[in-house]
Amino acid sequence: MSSVSLEKVTKIYPNGFEAVSDLDLQIEDGELMVVVGPSGCGKTTVLRMIAGLENISSGTVRFGDEVVNDVPPKNRDVAMVFQSYALYPQMTVAQNIGFALKMKRIPKIEVDRRVREAASVLGLTEWLDRKPTQLSGGQRQRVAMGRAIVREPKVFLMDEPLSNLDAKLRVQLRAEISRVQQRIGVATLYVTHDQTEAMTLGHRVAVLRDGVLQQCDAPQVLYDRPKNIFVAGFIGSPAMNLLEGVLSANLDVLTLGSQKVSLTPAILSRLPGLRQYTGRAVVVGIRPEDLPAASAERPGPVLTGDVHLVEALGAEILVHFVIDAPVVQLDDSSVTKDSDEILVGPTSSGSECVARIEPRHTVRSGDRFSFGVSEDRLEFFDIESGLAIWD
């Protein structure tokens, strides 16, 4: 068991593509670190560099105090769960799970004992004599997990292990992975493009974009205090609403298109950095749940928009509406996530926003509807750099 640290790790492929740039990341012993980001952001490359399957162009990878840059994969004592599971088709489940132990020349009796133990943890006991082709997707995934945990490795790597499963199994196995990881207590790197997995599994989450680390923090911190527009837009489902607004000279009014939201001096004590943005355009981030339906018992500023889609989810209603504030253009389309939500994006008449309101309200598409704005939940970003304005 050991910690894993990446120091200034860069990966440049022979064709000149820089997949990972100057990455600093520290995974503590026993920690489950999730690396999340859109397709092609370099997260799998990070994992493969830790495994030794990909060499490092520059920088250092350490397990504990040992530099492992040039250690071949078979000597790194790393266990990995592949997206495709990579089960050995010619071997039975028991042989698959026990293979690494056999390679370590552990006595057969001990191998059998540990294989049975891992199988019982994962509910695979009755399938031990089957071949992988005779198993269902969920069972194969468990075998892949079993193969990794039976080794008691130094580092545990998982490359989108749930992405080939249906939604229900995914939720079930997510909990199982969390439980197993806690049990073996090994530094774990979990790669996914699914921010829900990242939020639910990770002790800490590292958000990667185009090979550059955007933010690495506890899930709730990422959600509450995103460092930049990218993280704000990536973490959370539905995504944070990002609107371009203008702050008044004395910071008491935020203008969003034709609407004005009044601000109190309290905002300056929360976000002192705003002082430098008086009279300037900024990007405002509002989480969908921070846009409740406006009502008489909730005084304060209000945003009104034209509803064009209502999704009733039972416990809540997602209201998609348009306001005439300028659209915030992210400089690429990489915020596109693999989820079924409707994304923040340009429409003909303004910016599209999503609000999460309580189900007792009746909203229909075509309505004009008002939402309360909680000033203390607003996030501001620099319109040029995209960085959050804090202090």
Add this chain to the structure above:
Amino acid sequence: MSALTFKDARNAPMSRSPRGPRRPQPSVQPGLFGIRSWKKSRLVLAGVFGAVSVFPLLYLISLSFQPTSDIQTSNPVLIPTHPTFLNYVLAWSENSFGQYFLNSLVVALGTVVLTVTLSSLAAFAFARYKFPLKEVFFYVFLAALAVPSVELIIPQYLLVLKLHLTDSLPGLILIYTSENLPFAIFLLRGFFEAVPKELEESFRLDGAGSIRVLTRLIAPLSAPALAVVAMFTFNFAWEEFVIALTLINSSAHRTLPIGLNFFIGEHTTQWGPLFAGSVIATVPSVIVYFISQRWFQRGVSLGGIR
């Protein structure tokens, strides 16, 4: 159309997944020129071709049990009228046939082992490693396939001479191996490349080195291809005549095809023993075929890796 649909439903496997792709249905009516008659005519065609290929073998077996007088008659028969084992006794006892058989077995098995080993290693390198001039080397191997092997006899002879291996079984094994390597490497490379990269990576992370990746992962998953290589190589070495005739001088090192040739004399041919010897010579090929057939099936059943 209704009859066709019914038939399709009947033929559909029970476990067929509802999402599985539906096979396009042929728009042919059953009847004289439709599906049914096509199936029948396929059977007839297969029967005809089968008969044409099997008949000479059957006739060979039949003749091997007939006395010379019956063989050299103007009214040949398929079922022996005076069945006899004499030809087999003669074939085995004359011209140290047993020794030739053993020599052939040594040469054929030696060639198989050497060819399978070397071609696996080479194909593994071609399939899994990057190295300079890789494709050039590969095409050089392939080009060797285009050269008729008879043209190479003199250079090969000189090579074996330099190695002091003329008139020896190892010399023969070496030449046979070199003859078989290009095709074997070509065939195996394709199969080895088809083994998913992730399986190899997982193997290496589990602590396996390159040799283990080849012997424990890639070879078992490429069993059908290895079986094909083994079978073809065995048959090649078992029945090769021209090279053996060139390289081997002493009686002690003759292989079976040369030995059989000795039944054909300048003035007379011992037809009976020749046929009996030929039948004996066929047996190992058939055995090898049946052994490798089992591997084909085993390999194929490993299919769907994901």
